[in-house]
Amino acid sequence: MGLEQNEVSLEQIAILHNRFKQLSQNEETLRRDDLKTIQDLESNPIRYQIIEAFFDRRNFQKDGVGSVEEIGFEEFLTVMSYFRAPAHHITEEQREEIRRAKLRFLFNMHDTDNDGTITLEEYRHVVEELLSRSGALGRETAKGIADAAMLEVASISVGPMAPDEFYEGITFEHFLKILKGIEIETRMHIRFLNMDTAVFCKQHSV
């Protein structure tokens, strides 16, 4: 992907490697169940999507399809590198590249059936998951929110539509368009990957 220019430093790789070993219980590969054991993830409403993202081939290389059952450290690192902040002095082009890559990651998280569009159903699922912690109250309004959001995307991307026209779903280009306002390249980052000094790795009781 277009993130080669932001190499993760050796020290960070070492720390991540330690973490990988810890999660996979010293095996070579990581499975979904290993990630599911992380306690802090329990309270996260979108934990399944996050875990799934690590095993999604589309995030490993440009034309990957489908998902895998287990990943090695290389894939783990590749997924982590999506959360690197862009360097300060980069050209506008490179910034755009990075933005596309990160938004592609998000898009893949939503587009679960890999047909290139986020349909209404998939979007509804996203909103439902986000509100899944709010009980029945959340579930009921989730559909309304998702519908409203789709309406917004359709009207922004396509404009006026005749009553019998049909908006298939959010394509990647539309997705880029509606999220233009969020400066994704700076917001989607973890400080951990920027720190040059060693960071403590919390020892979780697995």
Add this chain to the structure above:
Amino acid sequence: MFICFFKNFFFTRTTPLTNPQISGKTRDLATLPPLHWMQSNEETPPIAFSKPNNGDEKNGNKTTKKSFPVLSLNYENVRLPFEISLWVLLASLMKLGFHLMPRLSSIVPESCLLIVVGLLVGGLIKLVGKAPPVLESNIFFFYLLPPIILDAGYFLPIRQFTENLGTILMFAVVGTLWNAFFVGGLLYGVCQLEGTNLAGVNLLSCLLFGSVISAVDPVAVLAVFEEIHINELLHILVFGESLLNDAVTVVLYHLFEEFTNAGTITVTDGFLGIVCFLVVSLGGIVVGAIYGILAAFTSRFTSHTRVIEPLFIFVYSYMAYLSAEVFHLSGIMALIACGAVMRPYVEANISHKSHTTIKYFLKMWSSVSDTLIFIFLGVSTVAGPHEWNWIFVVATLVFCLVARVLGVIGLTFVINKFRIVKLTSKDQFIIAYGGLRGAIAFSLVYLLNPKHFPMRNMFLTAIITVIFFTVFVQGMTIRPLVDLLAVKKKQETKRSINEEIHTQFLDHLLTGIEDICGHYGHHHWKDKLNRFNKKYVKKCLIAGERSKEPQLIAFYHKMEMKQAIELVESGGGSKLPSAMPSTVSMQNIQPKKPPQDRALPQLSKAREEEIRKILRTNLQRTRQRLRSYNRHTLIADPFEDGLDEILIKRKKMKELEKKMNNYLTVPAPPADSPSVARARLASDPQAWGLKSVTEIPTIKVELVSPQNPESVKVVDEFSKKGSQPKGSEEEGGLTMRVPSSEKQRKDKTPDEEPQPRFMRCLSDPGPAAEDEDEDEPFLP
């Protein structure tokens, strides 16, 4: 007490030596002599009808038989409120006049014009022979400043503020300290030079002066920055700095004042100074937070006394400010903390009208205060005792500017190492240029005791010069400079629900990644705080159901509410306000044809039944959800509290709608013409029923559509009809298929019941209606 204090304000001549010793910002009201009041009373002529010593007059009447005064004049009684009102009126008229001249207002910022007006008024008063009133520090700190700060604190954009908190603190604390010592030290050096008559100015006085003049003033910054619409980052940086440097200023001021009295400084004193700073700032925040929580808690119970809700907000905030001032803590920080803490909870509790009231009152008060402050600055300039010393004044000005520039450059260099979004040199220039000084500095110098500070008048003159320079020169030129440098302006974007969804999504995603990394960073703690907030704090401070409302839903409801109000205000026609994507409607996004690449699995009968049952309930909800978002139907009075009442009405409308179902093909009469809609607002069920009828064919189309391709395919009888495209065959599809309408029969699934609030919509006919439909064809 209050009145006699104000009397002092108007009777104060230019030398405040008549006032007792002042220490620090707060003046002890109790010690103010009530002399003036008594004197003026004795001066009033005895003919006045309302004179207090009525008894004598009556006796006098009996003896001297004076004629009954039909019309009498007693100006002295109303003098004080009258003069205050005159000033406020003058300020407001000035503001009015200012905005009536658009050409002038685009060149000169409002604050400059107001100072000029103040100068004129001061000059006029002087011409008349009276001494113009000076901006008394207590009036300023107790009555004029709090509304502005509360307005700023209540509407503080928390997200940007916390994201840039490190930077802001650096500028506020380190920057102000640097400025204070640089200016103070260099001025002392200048004073020591031969040729100036400034040998009497000792180091501590210079440092005190430096500390006062180095603080960026929030009033001036607000006044200027609000007009130039600069991007949010720069705005929050400069503005945040001006708010937070109050603590530093307070501490330094008291410190140097005490030292001037004491005469010597030791290392312990320096150390104590640092401790004092922490106490002042953190103490102020704690006091503010306590009052904020109290206000939030009180607002939980105000559902029956909505009228006084705004009062609680204002009084609690003012108390926070005053309480902080009692202990010499930073009142400004207390006020900011109070406003910021109470806002999310209060807004969830109070009614929409109260919210509007609070907003408008705060804006109004802060606007009036702002205007008065600048006018009085002008008047004080004319009135104040001046001691002009060329070298001192020029040196002050130069050092202030230089210190600011150097400080900003140096700090940015350090800060950029830790920031993700670095500050460019353009940003740095704006930050340096936006460091305006204002009335706070003036008032602080005014409070100085001339006995300890004999050069006070010189300080006053210097401060006024610096203030004039920054406000006039920098204030006027910042706008063209911003345009020249092409600094990013504030984007007037509407908050979109997609962005909100993804902001939330990102928050959770980043927290999750941090957890996977095992790194307890930013997001982890923020998430923990949010969860704590949701679990405990919200339950305490927010009344009723809304305590459990997640942020996304709250945002969505706010949007709905806003659009409903817009719809009502625009006449309630079928023309939707621009906020709503009126060009696309629900039918455009609902899938009508089966997606080609969907694999339709074979299903057993049992599974198909299960699926149909699930879909039935989901589809029901779909219709209801669509209804709740569609502005056509939400013509009810959105000004009522919450959506509860709207939804209760909807429940009632359902009954009516059942009867309407038979008339689907009849186009709805133009019940949505503005006058009709207005007349039927919230009261007339017809408005609801008729409107919804037009929607039904549209919505029902989606239900029939193969969102449930499996069930359609397996049951052969339905498959052909199910895959038909929409159009006029909609009704046909519905009537021909008995089982399909069966699909739409509402299933009373358990989880539907406990959620009446958001469930019931007009379009949702009960099961009985569906049965009816089966028997009667739709087509007439």
